[in-house]
Amino acid sequence: MWKWLHPYANPENSYRLAGKLIPWFATFAATLITIGTIWGLGFAPTDYQQGDSFRIVYIHVPAASLSMMIYVSMAIASFAGLVWQFKQSGWAASAMAPIGAVFTAIALLTGSIWGKPMWGTWWVWDARLTSELILLFLYLGVISLYNAIEDKTVAARAAGILTLVGVVNIPIIKWSVDWWNSLHQPSTIKITEESTMASEMLYPLLTNMLGFSLLFTTLTLIRFRNEILARSAMRPWVKELAQKQLEK
Template sequence: MFKWLHPYAKTQAAYSLSQRLTPWFAGICVLLLVPGTLWGLLFTPADYQQGDSFRIIYIHVPAAMLSMSTYVAMAVAALVGIVWQWRTAFMAMIAMAPVGAVMTFIALFTGAAWGKPMWGAWWVWDARLTSELILLFLYCGVIALYSAFDDKQQAGKAAGIMALVGVVNIPVIHFSVQWWNTLHQGATITKFDKPSIATEMLWPLLMNIAGMMMFIAALTCMRLNNEILRREQHRPWVSALLHDRRENQNAV
């Protein structure tokens, strides 16, 4: 099981894979995110209740959904690192953490900007808003705990345990609008049989969700590569790689 993953326990293989995937993720991100955003902001019809203020959905919803997805992916990487003792898994975990934290902040900020005209307040202690804020604290906690250790293998284990414990907050965020009486609206696009959004508004939203997913993947790969080079700088293959880069720069 997971035999295809085993080669990427080695940092050189993980670095090589990330190098190959980064331009693909970045290219797909541009192809989806740019037209999706322009379509959503400029060409979709205004909402019959919210008018043009609903257009923030094309930033807010992808950021909110992917803030949770990134945390789950981070927790999976932490689990792999703890169970199989893979350094590359811990590196991937910490590479994702700041990216997910930024997505969570964007979700909170755009949610506040959307809530002001709709609810009359920038912030309310709504169940979903509060649990999303807790998610931001969890991301920051994982980053801070990882940075507190000089031994990065031990740092990965400690931060990984915190990441795994924090997963309990993800279903709370998702189901908060069903479990409690909140101001936040219920499911919109996850009702696959009949989404509560017009088709002409749905497609640019789906494009932005996919585009932002590729954006997160590209940033994670870039951060993973930097983490590998920083942690493995004493390895011969890293020294050779950096030497080649310096020679290419001098040649230019």
């Protein structure tokens, strides 16, 4: 069933496939983010309670959602690397980590900006905010651990274990507003129930969420290719590739 994946266990094949996919993902990401942002900021109706300040949702929600999604993706990649000894899984996880940290920082920053007019303060030790801050520290811990160990095989294993331990924080972030009294508003986008956001506001938000997801994919592929080059620097195909670049 999974035989079609076997050729991509070869770093050279993975490198070339990622190179072919990057322009497509980048183009769709730029298109969707442009459409979603213009649609949300310029054409979505004003919220009857929050006024125009709600429009930060078109950046905050995609960033916050991705902060969790990326960490789960890292955990899956780390699990695959630890259990099946698939070395490229560790490279993929290390490629995702800085991107996830940036999206988490954006979520915290935009959340503070949004919280000031709504709550009257930039920060409260709310369950959702606190667990999101812990997520940022987890990302930074994984990045630091991976870079602190010279042997990257050992580094990937250690960072993978930390990633798997930290994944327990994800359901806390997700359901903290339901488990505890919270200033943070409940989720407005629901899968099993009808969303509480008006469709005129929801559709540009979903467009941006998809666009930001494709942006994450693009950046991950770029960083993944760099990881492959760094870990395969002595391979003949990498030397040949470098020679071709020098000749251009």
